[in-house]
Amino acid sequence: MSGATPVSLERQGDVGVITVNYPPVNALGPGVAEGIKDRLARANIDPAIKAIVLIGAGRSFIAGADIRGFGTNRQRLPLGQRVYDTLDASSKPVIAAIHGYALGGGLEIALACHYRMALPSAKVGLPEVLIGILPGGGGTQRLPRLIGAKAALEMIVTGRHVPATEAKRLGIIDELLPETADLLESAIAFAMRIVDVRPLPRVRNRSVRLEDRGIFEAMRKSIARRARNQKAPYACIGAVEAACALPFDEGCQCEANLFKELEDSPEARALRYAFFIEREVARLPDIPANTPVRDFSNAAVVGAGTMGGGIAMSFADFGLPVKIIDATPEALERGMQRIRDNYATSVRRGSLSEDQMQRRLARIEPVAGYEDIADCDLVIEAVFEEMDVKKPVFAKLDEVMKPGALLFSNTSALDIDQLAEMTRRPKDVAGTHFFSPANVMKLLEVVRSKHSSPETLATAMQMGRRIGKLSAMAGNTDGFVANRSRAPFNTEMVILLEEGCLPEQVDKVMVDFGYPMGPFAVGDLAGLDIGYASRKRRAAENPNFRKQPIADRLVEMGRHGQKTGAGWYRYEKGDRTPHPDPEVAAIIKEVATGLGIAQRTFTDEAVLRRLLFSSVNEACKILEEGKAYRPGDVDVMWLHGFGFPRYRGGLFFWADTIGVREVYNQIAAWHQQYGDRWAPSRLLRDLAESGTSFREARAAPFAA
Numbered sequence: 001m002s003g004a005t006p007v008s009l010e011r012q013g014d015v016g017v018i019t020v021n022y023p024p025v026n027a028l029g030p031g032v033a034e035g036i037k038d039r040l041a042r043a044n045i046d047p048a049i050k051a052i053v054l055i056g057a058g059r060s061f062i063a064g065a066d067i068r069g070f071g072t073n074r075q076r077l078p079l080g081q082r083v084y085d086t087l088d089a090s091s092k093p094v095i096a097a098i099h100g101y102a103l104g105g106g107l108e109i110a111l112a113c114h115y116r117m118a119l120p121s122a123k124v125g126l127p128e129v130l131i132g133i134l135p136g137g138g139g140t141q142r143l144p145r146l147i148g149a150k151a152a153l154e155m156i157v158t159g160r161h162v163p164a165t166e167a168k169r170l171g172i173i174d175e176l177l178p179e180t181a182d183l184l185e186s187a188i189a190f191a192m193r194i195v196d197v198r199p200l201p202r203v204r205n206r207s208v209r210l211e212d213r214g215i216f217e218a219m220r221k222s223i224a225r226r227a228r229n230q231k232a233p234y235a236c237i238g239a240v241e242a243a244c245a246l247p248f249d250e251g252c253q254c255e256a257n258l259f260k261e262l263e264d265s266p267e268a269r270a271l272r273y274a275f276f277i278e279r280e281v282a283r284l285p286d287i288p289a290n291t292p293v294r295d296f297s298n299a300a301v302v303g304a305g306t307m308g309g310g311i312a313m314s315f316a317d318f319g320l321p322v323k324i325i326d327a328t329p330e331a332l333e334r335g336m337q338r339i340r341d342n343y344a345t346s347v348r349r350g351s352l353s354e355d356q357m358q359r360r361l362a363r364i365e366p367v368a369g370y371e372d373i374a375d376c377d378l379v380i381e382a383v384f385e386e387m388d389v390k391k392p393v394f395a396k397l398d399e400v401m402k403p404g405a406l407l408f409s410n411t412s413a414l415d416i417d418q419l420a421e422m423t424r425r426p427k428d429v430a431g432t433h434f435f436s437p438a439n440v441m442k443l444l445e446v447v448r449s450k451h452s453s454p455e456t457l458a459t460a461m462q463m464g465r466r467i468g469k470l471s472a473m474a475g476n477t478d479g480f481v482a483n484r485s486r487a488p489f490n491t492e493m494v495i496l497l498e499e500g501c502l503p504e505q506v507d508k509v510m511v512d513f514g515y516p517m518g519p520f521a522v523g524d525l526a527g528l529d530i531g532y533a534s535r536k537r538r539a540a541e542n543p544n545f546r547k548q549p550i551a552d553r554l555v556e557m558g559r560h561g562q563k564t565g566a567g568w569y570r571y572e573k574g575d576r577t578p579h580p581d582p583e584v585a586a587i588i589k590e591v592a593t594g595l596g597i598a599q600r601t602f603t604d605e606a607v608l609r610r611l612l613f614s615s616v617n618e619a620c621k622i623l624e625e626g627k628a629y630r631p632g633d634v635d636v637m638w639l640h641g642f643g644f645p646r647y648r649g650g651l652f653f654w655a656d657t658i659g660v661r662e663v664y665n666q667i668a669a670w671h672q673q674y675g676d677r678w679a680p681s682r683l684l685r686d687l688a689e690s691g692t693s694f695r696e697a698r699a700a701p702f703a704a
């Protein structure tokens, strides 16, 4: 990552230019903060230098502290001696010249400078809360002094990246340059204009504008749901509150105390882990990074249902033109209307402008038939989830699509090899499993058939990134990685009912754990008929398939979820609130009695472990069969496909907080009690015996 000297000083006329050069994003890695301090000291004693410009080389100003160093025994300088303090105290004016990102400690450095200028494409922010900490370089004290408590509080608690244009309006940036300006040249010219201005404008000397004393309580209330079980968002609020109540140095001390408490907290460790696995997932160990990627500038979607429409929107949202077809003009129009309605809802909610909606809609072109999509660079099949429906679609696509076009299937479980074999270009075929709603959910599971070429897979991964997704690779196994690892959870949750639990207890446990919704309420939202069809298929294929009589009964009674006003819960007309339903409790009892299963009570912890351990065991089997590259890939899928609470890191990260040995012992005990479905995976047993953590588990070589 680092060059030999990450920070340099050179003189240009009367201006000393300090350049940070620590690729790729100028994080404050080893030697960077020290380098800035050292060069600043030299510039201050050099009589030929009258003002100082601080700038980043490469693609960014400074992206913040080096996250890899957190939670290690890193050395922390006392307040007063840190890089922020020395910049602030410089007797010569220091100008931060910002391009790319000024985030976290990077923005804090800029705030400690006397002036800030930026290119319009730059982004600034204090995203520490997103990794479970709070700004620890004086950001919670300087930002409110600069832009007022309310705006600072919002920025610090959300951690959002603020575009430079907005930062200028807020008062963070003193001068916004035209995008084409030479940043360094402009900064030097600016420095010469202010070279004699005294006193130097030091943010620390300003007083905080507190618009309304109620903002802190209001913020605590507004984040209560999304920040449950987390400390960092509250620490952020507390620190800004301190900025309003205390002198600067005391406020910094308060910030430092809070930072120390949080740096190695379980939530911070989990969030750091999430940050790194989200980047690691892009690396495919057996496909070289320089594998050529096929060019694509447009796409086609076959099937204008809910998934197909959402996929088309994903392309349109990221500027790619997309054509869409369906079997009949009516189905196509229904699909287009759903797309128009979805965008109109976003406009009504204020998350999209009318103009943006029109531009996105203009990129989605409904066309009559296969011949109209023949010249597209890639096509995603999103027809009904049945092999017999999908196979002829692939044969047809093979017939019409231009040579070189890639053929992807949006299936959540079906065998990609069989689809590839319907074509004369099997190497150009892969799975691209989107999650619902496809235009919202971040995960794209790229499924590798044994026929897929490295080029096809690299292109599918890149396609996901181009449309704002996190692409993760899965092997071709029933349910792939995400749904396969989740399936035992889904089975256990209904078996728990047979044993005496109620849907509302299970949902409460999972919401308390951190999921936005409980799994039964999610089932009602998605529609219970979907799982029903795939259970029937699996039961037909596998005589040992564990049936779900309660779930089947509900569907057969017409309780398909919210859309029919009843599912696991009952719903009032026009209201999505789930109400526990005595009728469901009665069905549960009746089915359980019929099966001869005794009813009992469960602690919340027992419910949680039953559900998640079953998936941990299956995920171990997936690794042991080489269907996923790394434990982190599974965790990314759980975070972004299933809404697993990010501050718990992911399925495996969480399981490590319990301990491999304990997980194994429990699973082995349930194996004795419940039989084969709990047979511990070989990998799990090996990990337990060798005392290796889940995160360190090594998957078998990837097997498509």
Ligand code: 3HC
Pocket: 024, 025, 027, 028, 063, 064, 065, 066, 067, 068, 101, 103, 104, 105, 106, 108, 127, 128, 131, 134, 135, 136, 137, 139, 276, 279, 280
């Ligand atoms: N520390 C260590 N490594 C970092 C890093 C950081 N702060 N920021 C980025 N990196 C690494 C990434 O891990 C990645 O490494 P890899 O190539 O080995 O996978 C590489 O830099 C490039 O990062 P991205 O792939 O994320 O590049 P993008 O261009 O997509 O995004 C970014 C750039 C927006 C800067 C994004 O990397 C990011 O959000 N970084 C984190 C920013 C952050 O959280 N800063 C605050 C840190 S905490 C802090 O400053 C505490 C202070 O208050 C004291």
